[in-house]
Amino acid sequence: MTVLLDGKKLATTVRSKLKERTATLRAKGIIPRLVVIMVGDNSASAVYVRNKKRAATEVGIEAVDLHLPGTTSQDELLALIDQYNQDPKVHGILVQLPLPQQIDEKVVTQAISPLKDVDGFHPMNVGQLFMGTPQAFPCTPRGIMELLAAYDIEVAGKNVVIMGRSNIVGRPMAALMVNHDATVTITHSKTQNLAAITRQADILVVAIGRGEFVTKDFVKPGAVVVDVGMNHNAEGKLVGDVKRDDMLDHASYLTPVPGGVGPMTIAMLMQQTVEFAERS
Numbered sequence: 001m002t003v004l005l006d007g008k009k010l011a012t013t014v015r016s017k018l019k020e021r022t023a024t025l026r027a028k029g030i031i032p033r034l035v036v037i038m039v040g041d042n043s044a045s046a047v048y049v050r051n052k053k054r055a056a057t058e059v060g061i062e063a064v065d066l067h068l069p070g071t072t073s074q075d076e077l078l079a080l081i082d083q084y085n086q087d088p089k090v091h092g093i094l095v096q097l098p099l100p101q102q103i104d105e106k107v108v109t110q111a112i113s114p115l116k117d118v119d120g121f122h123p124m125n126v127g128q129l130f131m132g133t134p135q136a137f138p139c140t141p142r143g144i145m146e147l148l149a150a151y152d153i154e155v156a157g158k159n160v161v162i163m164g165r166s167n168i169v170g171r172p173m174a175a176l177m178v179n180h181d182a183t184v185t186i187t188h189s190k191t192q193n194l195a196a197i198t199r200q201a202d203i204l205v206v207a208i209g210r211g212e213f214v215t216k217d218f219v220k221p222g223a224v225v226v227d228v229g230m231n232h233n234a235e236g237k238l239v240g241d242v243k244r245d246d247m248l249d250h251a252s253y254l255t256p257v258p259g260g261v262g263p264m265t266i267a268m269l270m271q272q273t274v275e276f277a278e279r280s
């Protein structure tokens, strides 16, 4: 039987623990504050930002939600980030990705103070993560580690194969897994004999942005499968990168889409904001 890793339920538990921590902070006169900046009108991003705001309010974080027009220039965005970098009342800043094409994601990522970088995307934080001395974590990989730990899924000594090399998921996921003593392989669009490699995985993390691409043929029986994908199929239904029906009674564990990794991403964002406020 395949066990579904219930990220929605675990995220609820995480948020309820965070409520106690924000209450302690507030009793000391510290209001945890998160600035969420979205540029343009990407409909998926709007949903994620709304969910972030809702989660923040629930746990006692004050969320400042800024929706800028799609025509915003890079300089305008950088000036805004600088303003919040200087503001001691703000503990976390994030810019929702993707950004419109006139704005360079790398420049924006580097503009956010590493001390307020709740997404863990700043090169300084990425470097610390890869050196095994993390100060901040990208939220999706951190959420995945929490989800595996909650189900007592050991990663030390395991063969972990990560499909996808993005800065948001694939690369930081590899660093986190190495930090937890896993043996890690990253695959990508140029990888040869892909299925032969993914079939070696004890734990397969899939973040490729291709709906239902991963079938039974890619997965060793009994493997743990983590699906980070978020795609809409021909009928408009939300599906992962993994063909769910193929995994049932084939994988030992599977993260569902929706309700697996996604809610944990937002819960980890809240956790990191609280951690930053506690450090202030």
Ligand SMILES: Nc1nc2c(c(=O)[nH]1)N[C@@H](CN(C=O)c1ccc(C(=O)N[C@@H](CCC(=O)O)C(=O)O)cc1)CN2
Pocket: 047, 048, 051, 094, 095, 096, 097, 098, 119, 139, 140, 168, 230, 238, 257, 258, 259, 260, 261, 262, 263, 264, 265, 266
């Ligand atoms: N600045 C950032 N931008 C982006 C990030 C990020 O971590 N930081 N990650 C993704 C989007 N993302 C968070 O921002 C995100 C995606 C999905 C979910 C989620 O909860 N998904 C639900 C389904 C939602 C739906 O119905 O559409 C689920 O899986 O259950 C949360 C966060 C890219 N940009």
